[in-house]
Amino acid sequence: MNKKSRIHAVTTGVAVLCCLFGFMACKPQDKSKEAASETVQEIKKTVVTTVPPKRVPVFYSGMQENGTIEAVEQVTVKSKVSGRLEQMLVHQGDVVEAGQTVALVEHKSIQARLESAKADLVVSQAQLAQAKVTLADAQKEADRYEKLFKDGYCTEQQLTQRRTTLRTAQAGLAVSQANIAKNKASIGEIMVDLDEATIKAPIAGVISDDFSHTPGEMINTDTLIVEVVGMDRLYARVNVAEQYVHRISKGMKVFISLLGDKKGPYEGSVWRIQPTVDTATRTTRVDALANDSSAMRPGMFVTVFFAEEKMENPVVLPMGAVKRSNGDHFIWLMIGDKAKRLIVRPGLKNGNETAIEDVIPEGARVIITGGDNLKDGDLVVEANHQAAASS
Structure with missing residues (x-):
C-alpha cells in the first residue's frame, strides 16, 4: 500500500469512529428532549379536584336548629x-x-281496717232492720189513735204521744240509714287504699x-x-330565635339527625309551637314529632332541619362548584382530560349544597377546585391522579 492509500484509510477510520461516537452521544440527548417535551405537556394540564354529579329525588331547603329529644308521655x-x-x-x-x-x-293494717268496717256495716244493717220494725209498729199505732181520736174514743194527749213515738221511730230509721251509708263509704275508701x-x-x-x-x-x-x-312517641324540642319563628308552621316536614347515627336523618313534622316568646332567651319552643323514634332516647342531642321548600329530581352540587360571571351561573366539567364550561340555572340551597335542574353529560365530573382560570378545552388532570403519577 502506498503512502497515499494509507492516509486515505486512516482518514476513513477516523471518520467512522467520529460518526460512531457522535451517534452514541446523540441518543441520550434525544431521550432527554422527549422527556422534556412530555414534562411541558404535563405542566400545561391544570390540576383540579372533581366530584360526580349527584341526582336526588327531592331536595329541600330550609333552616337547621339544635334540639333535645323528649318523650310525649313521661309520668x-x-x-x-x-x-x-x-x-x-x-x-x-x-x-x-x-x-x-x-x-x-304492706297492706295488713289496711285489711284489718276493712274487716272492721265490714263488721260495723253488719251492725248498722241489723240496727236498720230493727228501726224499720219499730217504725212500722209506731206507724200502725199512730194510725189507730188517729181514728180513735176522730171517733172520740181517746184523748188528744194520747194521740200526741203516739205521734211523738212515730217521729222518734222515723228519726231512728234515718240515723240507721245514715250509719249504713257512712259504713259503706268507709269500706269504699279502705278498698281504694287497699287497691292503691x-x-x-x-x-x-x-x-x-x-x-x-x-x-x-x-x-x-x-x-x-x-x-x-313512654318510648313509642318521642319528639325533638327546639328553641327557635324569635326572628325565625314566622318561617315555621304546624305540620311542616322536618328531618331529625342524631350524633354518630348513620341511618338518619329521620323524618317527622312540627307537632306544636309555643304561642309565646321566652323573654329571657328571646326564643319560642317548637316541638317536632318523629315518625320513627326507635333509635332515639330522651335527653339525646339532635339537629332538626325544617324543610321550607323542595325541588324534585335535581342535581345536587357543592356550593363552591357553581361560579358566576357577567350575570351567568356556570360550572366547570371535566370530560376526559378537558375542561368544559356549562351554563346552569341554580335552584334551592341548603347548607353547603345547591341544586340545579340542568342535564350534565354522561361520564362528566364536576370540577370543585382548581377551575378559577380555566378556559373551554383546557387540559386538566385529577389531583389524586397527578399525585399517583408523581410517586
Missing part, C-alpha cells in the same frame, strides 16, 4: 298510701306495660328511675316510687 308515679314497702317489682331500665304492678305496700297499696304503671314504657327503693323501708303518701317514660 312520675307516687305512692297514695303510707306504710312499709313490701316489694319493689321493677328497676331502672325495665320495660313495663300499662297497668303492670311495679311495687306493693298495689302500685301500678299508668302507661307503657321504660322505668327511667326507681329512686333506689328497697323492700322494708317506710313510705308516705306522695313518695316517688318510679318514673315511666
